[in-house]
Amino acid sequence: MFSFRFSNGPAAALLTAAVLLTVPGCTGPGAGQAPATSGPASGGGSPAGTASPGPPGVFPVPAATLSIPQVVKDVEPSVVTITTQTGIGSGVIYRGDGSIVTDAHVVEDQQRQPFKSVRVQLADGTQTNASVIAIDDPTDVAVIKADRSNLPAARFSTATPEVGDLTVVIGTPLGLEDTVTSGIVSGLHRNMPPSREQPQGALDLIQTDAPISPGNSGGAVADATGAVIGLSEAYLPPSSGAVAIGFVTPSATVTNVADQLLKNGKASHAVLGLVPADLSPEIVQRFNLATTTGALVIQVSPAGPADTAGIRAGDIITSFAGQKITQVTDLLAALRKAQPGQQVDLTARRGTDTKTFTATLANTSNTG
Structure with a gap:
């Protein structure tokens, strides 16, 4: 059974039914806040990283892979820093019209109520306000809308990665903007058991050994083709005895929920x-x-x-x-x-x- 703590985030749960899960906060410390020492780190694009099968006996051509610096160059312009009244998190530009996806707990207060607006810093250093459009607590996905247009939308993959694939994490851990870490996909379909902090657990996550810290929440996790395979969600702190165990909400979940939120203002489960x-x-x-x-x-x-x-x-x-x-x-x-x-x-x-x-x-x- 997994044992982990949450940092700086809300811990209330919805007891609507068996699957209204509550996901932990992993926003980093805001101005005047001390950095957290432990806790989980906590559309848009077309599918990427896949190849159409060829005729019998002909192997499909794999998607082109990039070096880590090339992945960062491709993805980093689409990663933003989100500042709220309670802390700092990250997000990924979903559409050029200013739509940004992030973790729901990044834009919620301690009672799991969404803020009306947040502050967004783009990769070029400019800042703007953003409205919180909608959140979905069961999947911990949220969509916000920046007061800017013509933004560089990320390319989201809907393919399931393979264990051993490269992962590149980009975000703002502990307020350190544009921080990059890397690792591999360590496991798939991980389920976090219910706990005091999140009574309904967290489901179908990607596990990675790429370092994830408070403030990475909602930031991009990319593969070797430069496609975003998910959003940083949580990690097991060293105090639990874990070494480099982080979790990612898959892009297939993110894009499905984000499209529903943008269309209907809510997602169905x-x-x-x-x-x-x-x-x-x-x-x-x-x-x-x-x-x-x-x-x-x-x-x-x-x-x-x-x-x-x-x-x-x-x-x-x-x-x-x-x-x-x-x-x-x-x-x-x-x-x-x-x-x-x-x-x-x-x-x-x-x-x-x-x-x-x-x-x-x-x-x-x-x-x-």
């Missing part, structure tokens, strides 16, 4: 309408449970999908839409892949019985 918890040894022993794996239902939203399907507090979900559920992050990850309105079958243990339920998933926009 499937909701099951329950709050799950992992089965600790203490819970298993106390209640003499017949299973030690699964997601324990500790709360069911009245009239929500789970309630309507007949799921009750105390049930232990062991499968969702055909996927085995051994812990809460399995359930949250499976639910993230589902669509609002989709009917899914769930299996749960209730006492010594095994029951099957069919739930019609709701949408975050209509669950209250």
